[in-house]
Amino acid sequence: MNRVLVTWPIIVLSLFLVACADGRSANDYVTSAGELVRTGDGDKALEVLRLGIYRFPEDYELNLAMARTLLDYYTDLTPHARSRYLARYYLKRAASLAPDSRRAAAAMAEYERIRDTQR
Amino acid sequence: MSDQTGAVQENQGSIIEIEGRGPGKREMLVRAGFLALALMCFFGFTNYALDSISAPLYDSNSQYLQRSLKHSAGWMAGLMAVKMGVSTVGSISVEPMGVGMELGRVVEPVGDVLSDLMEMMTFSALLVVFQIAVLEVIRAVSLKYLVGIGALLCAFSPGRLSTFWRLGMGFISVGLVVYIVYPFTLNLAAGIFSGHQAAVYVSFNESVGIIKERSSDIYAGLLSKGISAGALRAMIADFRDVAYAGAQTLWQGMWGLLTSFAIMFILTPMMAVGVSYFFIRQIFLTLEMPVSAAYMREGALWLSRSSLRRTRKRGLKKEQGVSDNE
Numbered sequence: 299m300n301r302v303l304v305t306w307p308i309i310v311l312s313l314f315l316v317a318c319a320d321g322r323s324a325n326d327y328v329t330s331a332g333e334l335v336r337t338g339d340g341d342k343a344l345e346v347l348r349l350g351i352y353r354f355p356e357d358y359e360l361n362l363a364m365a366r367t368l369l370d371y372y373t374d375l376t377p378h379a380r381s382r383y384l385a386r387y388y389l390k391r392a393a394s395l396a397p398d399s400r401r402a403a404a405a406m407a408e409y410e411r412i413r414d415t416q417r
Numbered sequence: 418m419s420d421q422t423g424a425v426q427e428n429q430g431s432i433i434e435i436e437g438r439g440p441g442k443r444e445m446l447v448r449a450g451f452l453a454l455a456l457m458c459f460f461g462f463t464n465y466a467l468d469s470i471s472a473p474l475y476d477s478n479s480q481y482l483q484r485s486l487k488h489s490a491g492w493m494a495g496l497m498a499v500k501m502g503v504s505t506v507g508s509i510s511v512e513p514m515g516v517g518m519e520l521g522r523v524v525e526p527v528g529d530v531l532s533d534l535m536e537m538m539t540f541s542a543l544l545v546v547f548q549i550a551v552l553e554v555i556r557a558v559s560l561k562y563l564v565g566i567g568a569l570l571c572a573f574s575p576g577r578l579s580t581f582w583r584l585g586m587g588f589i590s591v592g593l594v595v596y597i598v599y600p601f602t603l604n605l606a607a608g609i610f611s612g613h614q615a616a617v618y619v620s621f622n623e624s625v626g627i628i629k630e631r632s633s634d635i636y637a638g639l640l641s642k643g644i645s646a647g648a649l650r651a652m653i654a655d656f657r658d659v660a661y662a663g664a665q666t667l668w669q670g671m672w673g674l675l676t677s678f679a680i681m682f683i684l685t686p687m688m689a690v691g692v693s694y695f696f697i698r699q700i701f702l703t704l705e706m707p708v709s710a711a712y713m714r715e716g717a718l719w720l721s722r723s724s725l726r727r728t729r730k731r732g733l734k735k736e737q738g739v740s741d742n743e
Binding site: 345348349351352353380383384386387388390391413416 | 615616618619620623626627629630631634
């Protein structure tokens with residue numbers, strides 16, 4: 299009886315964990331990060347976006363969301379602030395991954411604007 | 418088998434039967450049930466039924482392993498290119514101040530490190546390929562053949578003490594446990610690995626990206642402002658920051674890579690084997706098959722003792738300066 303009590307809950311728990319395999323899409327990561335930024339937790343938002351970028355490195359929305367979070371959340375004043383260089387890096391990636399030329403041009407324009415203020 | 422003339426018999430291979438009656442109704446139902454299960458397994462119906470639950474898990478594991486293989490291949494190509502460059506540099510002879518010198522001696526240690534890294538990447542790529550193969554084999558074979566053969570054996574002789582029953586339940590247990598446990602442990606390890614690797618991988622790429630952006634700013638500054646004392650000082654300070662960031666990035670990347678390898682190639686196989694062993698043994702105990710459970714335990718102990726003995730022997734030989742081949 300004891301063996302049954304010990305064994306089967308473990309098996310059931312395993313099946314439950316099996317069912318909870320991570321199936322989040324790129325959009326889910328962007329949405330979660332947006333909610334975290336709205337609640338004021340920018341660091342956690344960046345962590346979530348980094349995990350999303352690791353799983354979906356070629357996703358335009360994720361890279362753009364990362365750049366926006368860095369620019370909007372971290373209001374660095376010095377021209378050589380790391381977050382602004384990072385934002386440039388992600389904007390350039392977003393421009394290269396953009397699904398259409400209008401969005402690519404917009405991302406590139408913003409990249410050049412930040413680059414010129416830093417030089 | 419039961420005595421058809423009606424004498425009461427109790428034997429090792431069959432359920433007790435009442436005098437005067439043929440095979441019990443319960444026994445027939447059990448045999449029919451296991452036979453139906455065997456047919457469902459062999460014709461792929463169990464695979465079809467359980468795939469709807471387990472498909473997301475198997476698919477995400479497969480995608481994860483494919484991505485690992487792609488990263489390994491990328492790293493190997495990069496290392497190979499660097500090694501070729503180092504070999505080319507190493508073959509050049511120079512004569513600074515009239516003294517001849519082969520650069521090979523200077524770059525040899527770098528070449529050795531690169532060779533070791535390439536060996537490690539090759540080994541890791543082969544392990545990933547092996548895990549992909551194991552995953553596909555388990556998905557294709559464990560329900561269809563292991564559970565199917567087990568069900569057939571149980572249908573043949575459903576007595577709890579019979580050899581066929583024990584063998585059959587053993588096959589079914591191993592088939593089910595392996596079908597569930599292996600992808601589960603792989604998924605768990607992949608989750609741990611991804612969580613750790615994501616931070617390292619993305620941080621590495623970000624640092625490289627920042628270095629590129631800062632380098633382009635330095636170059637643009639040089640072109641626009643020309644070389645002045647102030648500009649030179651600022652440029653040197655920027656180059657120093659970039660070099661420091663580069664060294665930090667490389668160090669973090671290497672350390673992160675080693676930790677990730679330890680998680681993926683040591684932790685995962687240990688977890689898969691250990692958890693499978695635990696579940697199979699628990700199932701044998703639950704099904705009142707203590708002998709099979711004891712055999713498993715003895716097998717595991719024997720394996721661990723013999724590997725410990727081999728390690729001790731190797732250590733003693735090393736101390737005595739004897740090579741492994743002697």
